[in-house]
Amino acid sequence: MAAPSSLSRRRFLAGSLTVAGTAVLAGCTGRGSATTAGSSTSFGTPPPLAPKPGQNVVAATLTPTATTLDLGGTTVSTWAYGDAAPGPLIRASAGDLLRVTVDNQLSSDTSVHWHGIRLRNVADGVPGVTQDPIAAGAQYMYEFEVPDPGTYFFHPHTGVQLDRGLYAPLIIDDPAEPGQYDAEWIVVLDDWIDGTGTSPDDVLQDLTNGAGTSGGMGGMGHGSMNMGPAPFGDAGDVTYPYYVINGRNHTAPSVFEGSPGQRVRIRVINAASDTIFAVALGGHTFQVTHSDGFPVEPAQTGAFYIGMGERYDAIVTLGDGVFPLYAEPFNKTGAALAVVRTAAGDAPTVSARPGELSGDVLLGSDLTPAESALLPTQTPDRELDLSLNGQMQPYQWGMNGAVFGENEPLIVAEGERVRIRIVNMTMMAHPIHLHGHTFALTSSGLRKDTVLLAPMESRTIDLDADNAGDWALHCHNIYHAEAGMMTLLNYG
Numbered sequence: 246m247a248a249p250s251s252l253s254r255r256r257f258l259a260g261s262l263t264v265a266g267t268a269v270l271a272g273c274t275g276r277g278s279a280t281t282a283g284s285s286t287s288f289g290t291p292p293p294l295a296p297k298p299g300q301n302v303v304a305a306t307l308t309p310t311a312t313t314l315d316l317g318g319t320t321v322s323t324w325a326y327g328d329a330a331p332g333p334l335i336r337a338s339a340g341d342l343l344r345v346t347v348d349n350q351l352s353s354d355t356s357v358h359w360h361g362i363r364l365r366n367v368a369d370g371v372p373g374v375t376q377d378p379i380a381a382g383a384q385y386m387y388e389f390e391v392p393d394p395g396t397y398f399f400h401p402h403t404g405v406q407l408d409r410g411l412y413a414p415l416i417i418d419d420p421a422e423p424g425q426y427d428a429e430w431i432v433v434l435d436d437w438i439d440g441t442g443t444s445p446d447d448v449l450q451d452l453t454n455g456a457g458t459s460g461g462m463g464g465m466g467h468g469s470m471n472m473g474p475a476p477f478g479d480a481g482d483v484t485y486p487y488y489v490i491n492g493r494n495h496t497a498p499s500v501f502e503g504s505p506g507q508r509v510r511i512r513v514i515n516a517a518s519d520t521i522f523a524v525a526l527g528g529h530t531f532q533v534t535h536s537d538g539f540p541v542e543p544a545q546t547g548a549f550y551i552g553m554g555e556r557y558d559a560i561v562t563l564g565d566g567v568f569p570l571y572a573e574p575f576n577k578t579g580a581a582l583a584v585v586r587t588a589a590g591d592a593p594t595v596s597a598r599p600g601e602l603s604g605d606v607l608l609g610s611d612l613t614p615a616e617s618a619l620l621p622t623q624t625p626d627r628e629l630d631l632s633l634n635g636q637m638q639p640y641q642w643g644m645n646g647a648v649f650g651e652n653e654p655l656i657v658a659e660g661e662r663v664r665i666r667i668v669n670m671t672m673m674a675h676p677i678h679l680h681g682h683t684f685a686l687t688s689s690g691l692r693k694d695t696v697l698l699a700p701m702e703s704r705t706i707d708l709d710a711d712n713a714g715d716w717a718l719h720c721h722n723i724y725h726a727e728a729g730m731m732t733l734l735n736y737g
């Protein structure tokens with residue numbers, strides 16, 4: 246990025262929102278909130294989806310429920326899918342039909358969004374946009390086909406529930422892939438605050454009240470002219486007491502056991518709500534092979550960044566010993582740790598920060614797409630602008646000058662090649678996520694469904710409007726999204 250180190254006052258103000266205070270208040274009440282705003286229309290039951298002849302059906306049940314989890318010496322009361330976070334893995338092959346029943350045992354509405362999947366609109370899981378909320382005690386069935394292999398995950402699209410323990414991996418296998426690896430390891434990263442004396446709803450309320458002293462809030466100095474450290478500046482709003490990998494704090498890390506020389510495919514998912522991580526495996530080199538599910542030209546690196554909602558797959562050849570898999574939160578204090586073991590010996594502790602994190606850390610958006618992942622070359626039929634707006638004081642985030650519900654949807658027509666120019670007019674980084682589509686960065690053709698924009702950075706994306714419906718387009722910092730940093734991509 247080429248952002249200047251100091252900005253004129255005028256330019257800074259251009260990024261701020263001038264919405265009325267009432268709109269922001271509406272965004273933090275939990276009910277009628279930003280990510281669940283919209284019409285009061287009832288969506289009813291989605292039309293059933295019958296399997297095609299020979300089509301494999303994968304059935305699963307998810308039970309969002311209040312539970313108690315041990316993060317590794319720390320016990321927290323939280324909400325999760327069943328009795329673990331991450332919740333149960335759902336695994337299918339490209340082309341399968343998924344049938345997932347959600348049995349909502351929470352005392353609250355919920356929903357499930359299948360992050361990154363190009364699915365039919367009615368199964369997208371956005372209350373007020375594609376479905377009614379799943380009421381407390383109610384059941385709801387999601388039925389959809391999964392067209393693309395890759396590493397995905399699922400989580401609620403209701404309020405700030407993502408920042409509880411409600412998330413789990415969704416892996417779509419490629420029946421045609423040679424699978425040139427010996428083992429697989431799914432690594433889910435998260436920032437954790439729920440049940441530690443505060444809840445995500447408390448955190449959001451404190452942020453919107455401008456409180457910087459309670460609820461573990463930090464990051465003072467937001468709203469100043471200071472860009473913060475490269476490449477992401479002031480990347481988060483919340484100070485978390487814990488960072489976890491596969492639900493485990495560094496005090497009792499999860500362990501992957503393998504043997505020396507084994508080639509392991511590591512699927513890294515960032516399920517955090519407010520934290521960009523840098524990931525390294527001490528003493529090893531990653532060969533990054535996929536970004537948000539789609540193949541890239543294999544890239545060697547000792548470490549890579551991963552924003553909220555992004556996924557990267559990498560192959561490593563295991564050494565002989567015991568090694569730290571380390572996820573360091575960008576511009577925050579603390580670390581998440583897991584352990585790779587191929588021999589006897591003492592496990593590394595959180596003090597064993599891999600030297601790879603001090604070298605070049607790969608930016609995912611610098612990857613080169615594999616030939617097979619390119620969109621066909623085509624001149625855009627339509628060009629749209631998307632500005633990211635907002636600031637910490639007061640806590641207001643929006644798109645195209647207004648909060649969700651007050652901004653205009655982006656309108657496209659089926660069959661068009663659409664170009665969207667995204668301009669981050671704020672002093673913070675934002676991972677921007679589009680539902681129902683995978684776009685290409687025009688800079689390289691890299692296919693993504695979630696792209697990180699550094700403070701004041703611009704990016705242009707192309708997509709084929711080939712999946713009709715009303716699709717959420719939002720920041721994957723859940724606090725930004727809930728405060729209003731969301732719009733819709735609608736088919737006119």
Ligand SMILES: [Cu+2]
Binds near residue numbers: 675676721725
């Ligand atoms: Cu954001």
